[in-house]
Amino acid sequence: RKEVEQDPGPFNVPEGATVAFNCTYSNSASQSFFWYRQDCRKEPKLLMSVYSSGNEDGRFTAQLNRASQYISLLIRDSKLSDSATYLCVVNMDDGGSQGNLIFGKGTKLSVKP
Amino acid sequence: DTEVTQTPKHLVMGMTNKKSLKCEQHMGHRAMYWYKQKAKKPPELMFVYSYEKLSINESVPSRFSPECPNSSLLNLHLHALQPEDSALYLCASSQGGAIGGVYNEQFFGPGTRLTVL
Numbered sequence: 001r002k003e004v005e006q007d008p009g010p011f012n013v014p015e016g017a018t019v020a021f022n023c024t025y026s027n028s029a030s031q032s033f034f035w036y037r038q039d040c041r042k043e044p045k046l047l048m049s050v051y052s053s054g055n056e057d058g059r060f061t062a063q064l065n066r067a068s069q070y071i072s073l074l075i076r077d078s079k080l081s082d083s084a085t086y087l088c089v090v091n092m093d094d095g096g097s098q099g100n101l102i103f104g105k106g107t108k109l110s111v112k113p
Numbered sequence: 114d115t116e117v118t119q120t121p122k123h124l125v126m127g128m129t130n131k132k133s134l135k136c137e138q139h140m141g142h143r144a145m146y147w148y149k150q151k152a153k154k155p156p157e158l159m160f161v162y163s164y165e166k167l168s169i170n171e172s173v174p175s176r177f178s179p180e181c182p183n184s185s186l187l188n189l190h191l192h193a194l195q196p197e198d199s200a201l202y203l204c205a206s207s208q209g210g211a212i213g214g215v216y217n218e219q220f221f222g223p224g225t226r227l228t229v230l
Contacts, residue, residue, distance in 0.1 A: 034218060043203055043221040044156065087155060100169055101219060103155035 004090050006104035014112055017078045021107045023071045023088030032091040033064055035073050037084040038106065044087055047073075078111045085109070116140075117222035119204050125228045128194060134225045136187040136204030145187040146219060147179060148203040156203055162187060163209070194229045201226050 005024045013019050025033075033050035048055065050062040050071055061074040071088055088104035117138045126132050136145065144163045148156035161169035162181040170179075176198075178190040187204055205219040 041201075041226075043224050046218050046220065049218055100158050100161060100171075103157075105155050 004088055004102050004104035006086075006088050006107050008105055008107060010108040010110055012110045012112060013078055015078055015080060017111075018074065018076050019078055019109060020075075021073045021086055021088070021109075023073075023090075023104055025069050025071070025088075025090040025102075027090070027092050028066075028069060030069075030090045030092065032101075033062075033071050034089040034101075035060075035062060035071075036087040036089055036103075038087055039084050044103075047086070075109075078109075080111050080113065083109055083111045117204055117206055117220055119202075119222035119225050121225055122223065123226050123228075125230065126191065126194065127230050128196075130194075131190070131192045133191065134189040134202055134204075134227075136189075136222055137185055138206040138220075138222075139185055140206065140220070141184075141208075142206035142220075143184060143209050144207045144217075145181065146205040146207075147177075147187065147189050148205065148221075150201045150203055150224070160189075191227075194227075196229050199228045 003026050011019055035047040036044040037047045038044040048057050048062050050064045052064055054063045059076045063072045075082055085106040085108045087106045089101050092100060092102045120135045124132060146161050147159040149159055150156045158171050159173045160179045165181045165184055176193050180188040201224045203224045204222040207217040207219045209217055
């Protein structure tokens with residue numbers, strides 16, 4: 001079965017800490033990778049797309065390692081407002097059809113004062 | 114306008130009722146999606162519409178019936194649901210399904226929290 005695997009956590013960190021989430025995916029043909037965050041009882045919100053060269057947006061850095069089929073998200077200087085579940089999302093293109101996005105089970109982050 | 118809206122926010126229905134969930138986006142997106150999310154689980158894809166045509170049905174029971182009246186609207190008609198169908202139903206849209214194998218980001222609506230009694 002094609003899957004996206006994440007450490008479920010929870011990660012409990014103090015404010016100001018740096019925290020890293022990892023995600024592995026099984027389909028070597030995947031081309032699109034995203035990190036979403038989801039707050040309790042809310043919809044997933046796109047945090048960032050993940051590009052081959054890696055990308056950074058403020059305190060957030062995403063990396064992609066195609067050889068190892070591995071994606072990471074680094075959060076620097078954690079804020080209380082970063083507390084959420086972080087979902088790793090990968091397309092499962094079978095090469096012949098529309099394909100779709102597969103969500104990992106999410107990693108829960110709790111940032112404490 | 115970068116918003117996907119969904120109505121109603123909450124819905125309680127009996128197993129013999131017929132109801133509909135509605136989703137709307139005005140971003141010019143050509144792909145729209147229905148997901149089901151149970152508590153503490155990731156969203157599970159149900160249906161994909163691309164250019165107003167159903168392109169993916171993830172083996173969803175026929176008691177769920179999607180409809181795409183136009184490129185901005187997506188409905189999910191519900192009939193004879195079971196209590197285990199209680200969940201958060203999320204609508205999403207994206208610019209297109211995929212271009213050259215690269216998928217566009219999906220933007221989610223706030224969801225409809227459905228309870229089936």
